[in-house]
Amino acid sequence: MDSNRDTATWLKKLQGVLNDNQALPESKYLQLATINHKNQPEVRTVVFRGFLETTGSLLIHTDIRSKKIQDIAANNHAQICWYFSQSREQFRFTGSIQVITAQSKQQSLRLQHWQQLSESAKQSYFWDTPGEILALDDEFQSHANQSNPTQPMSDNFCVLLFSVTEVDHLQLKPTPHIRNRFVFNRHGWQAYKVNP
Numbered sequence: 001m002d003s004n005r006d007t008a009t010w011l012k013k014l015q016g017v018l019n020d021n022q023a024l025p026e027s028k029y030l031q032l033a034t035i036n037h038k039n040q041p042e043v044r045t046v047v048f049r050g051f052l053e054t055t056g057s058l059l060i061h062t063d064i065r066s067k068k069i070q071d072i073a074a075n076n077h078a079q080i081c082w083y084f085s086q087s088r089e090q091f092r093f094t095g096s097i098q099v100i101t102a103q104s105k106q107q108s109l110r111l112q113h114w115q116q117l118s119e120s121a122k123q124s125y126f127w128d129t130p131g132e133i134l135a136l137d138d139e140f141q142s143h144a145n146q147s148n149p150t151q152p153m154s155d156n157f158c159v160l161l162f163s164v165t166e167v168d169h170l171q172l173k174p175t176p177h178i179r180n181r182f183v184f185n186r187h188g189w190q191a192y193k194v195n196p
């Protein structure tokens with residue numbers, strides 16, 4: 001066991017991997033799993049939107065009306081699985097999620113992320129409720145509740161802060177493969193080399 005109290009080594013590794021894989025747009029796609037009210041897993045692909053500088057939390061955008069928000073409200077424990085095809089490595093993050101909504105304190109963070117969105121991405125937060133069943137023979141009308149460029153931030157836009165408590169990092173390129181675990185406890189971050 002390697003005690004590493006000052007720095008989260010996994011964060012430096014992840015930043016390096018993101019840098020190495022930046023030519024691949026799909027390297028920003030990760031799988032986020034939550035637990036629903038029936039205690040069953042729900043997984044979906046989302047876009048990685050950066051780190052919270054102060055804590056290293058992973059940032060994700062979503063619509064407050066989406067199903068995952070109900071899951072998180074009932075149980076904020078979650079996992080992320082993220083594979084980088086160029087460097088052939090996987091990160092699995094265990095942690096919990098805080099939802100930054102229009103009612104939260106951290107409005108500067110929310111605004112900063114809203115401003116980085118493309119116009120079409122902004123528009124999607126004014127569409128009808130995601131996941132709702134359409135009437136028979138209806139087509140989805142994306143122009144419903146259309147925004148205009150001067151419109152303020154949609155109340156539906158929220159930022160998820162995924163706070164990491166455990167990391168499982170698997171590297172497939174070398175043979176034998178390399179696997180490291182990082183666990184956060186009262187002593188800080190602990191690093192373990194484990195069998196792949």
Ligand SMILES: Cc1cc2nc3c(=O)[nH]c(=O)nc-3n(C[C@H](O)[C@H](O)[C@H](O)COP(=O)(O)O)c2cc1C
Pocket residue numbers: 029042043044045046047048060061062063066067068069130131
């Ligand atoms: C490549 C890709 C990227 C996606 N990015 C996001 C995203 O950043 N945020 C998001 O809420 N949904 C994103 N989605 C849609 C989700 O996978 C999912 O369908 C949606 O969020 C509804 O999930 P829920 O019903 O579990 O809340 C993305 C889907 C794909 C295929």
